[in-house]
Amino acid sequence: MIVQTSETVTLVGAGLVTQTEIARSRALSGLVVAADGGAQHCLDADIMPDAVIGDMDSLALGQRSGLPAERIHTIDEQDTTDFDKALRNIAAPLIVGVGFAGARLDHQLAVFNVLVRHPDRRCIILSDTDIAFLCPPVLQLSLSAGTRVSLFPMGLVEGTSSGLKWPINGLTFTPDGRIGTSNEATGEVEIVMTGPKMLVILPKAELENVAGALLQTPAQWPAL
Incomplete structure (x- = not known):
């Protein structure tokens, strides 16, 4: 290192x-x-x-x-x-x-x-224009209603959500199948993923907000 x-x-x-x-x-x-x-x-x-x-x-x-x-x-x-x-x-x-x-x-x-x-x-x-990061096991963000929240899978992955206009519960995402671009926040957002395969893309104005949220997230993915 x-x-x-x-x-x-x-x-x-x-x-x-x-x-x-x-x-x-x-x-x-x-x-x-x-x-x-x-x-x-x-x-x-x-x-x-x-x-x-x-x-x-x-x-x-x-x-x-x-x-x-x-x-x-x-x-x-x-x-x-x-x-x-x-x-x-x-x-x-x-x-x-x-x-x-x-x-x-x-x-x-x-x-x-x-x-x-x-x-x-x-x-x-x-x-x-944007920020992008790998979604941790649990992501909690305070976002203004209407904020664009795009989810792009880099592999097969599933998850649950609250605070999104179009919930992802019960959906299976793949790069060559279902993706989740141009979703929207309705307020406090929580996203839970089954594996380290989902990219989250937000407006660049959310950089400081996301940085603070990731630093406060206790769970993280292990090294592959």
């Missing part, structure tokens, strides 16, 4: 990201970690990352010269993405990822794949 902390961590990727998004995530966290080329986003924002993790194929030698050598952690294997390399090497109560959505659809899908393959890591992905 490269980073071990009791604080929330901001994880910066090399994709599309604004300094406003980085600053918003940093307001929730104590440490900043860059995934490979995300280090340049940090330096552009005058932030010295606490660690840089990845295969370093998108971080030029000139860019590395501005980083302390002991903070660069090179993982040479090419079987996983830099997001995967970083996520599995951070032990923290919560990780907020920025710079992992937007530019390329294949990269974004790969990020969602990693969230499901590392269910023991609590991680919220912040994009320019």
Whole structure:
């Protein structure tokens, strides 16, 4: 494990990201970690990352010269993405990822794949419009009536809900079958899932709300 902390961590990727998004995530966290080329986003924002993790194929030698050598952690294997390399090497109560959505659809899908393959890591992905995270065993959120709540299965999964306009009780979700996009909250929401396969997608305005809820959720999925 490269980073071990009791604080929330901001994880910066090399994709599309604004300094406003980085600053918003940093307001929730104590440490900043860059995934490979995300280090340049940090330096552009005058932030010295606490660690840089990845295969370093998108971080030029000139860019590395501005980083302390002991903070660069090179993982040479090419079987996983830099997001995967970083996520599995951070032990923290919560990780907020920025710079992992937007530019390329294949990269974004790969990020969602990693969230499901590392269910023991609590991680919220912040994009320019939304946030996405793996639903814990029990999710309790206070949402305003009418707030969009999208549920997208990454495998076969079932669950129950209260506080959704269209309850999910008794439904079976699969990526090639029933999905749950564009549901709505009616107020206090509780979602219970049978396994670590459901992504929750909410408007980005709910970042702080969700971060607080996940930190207060005692149950979490075990490592696969």
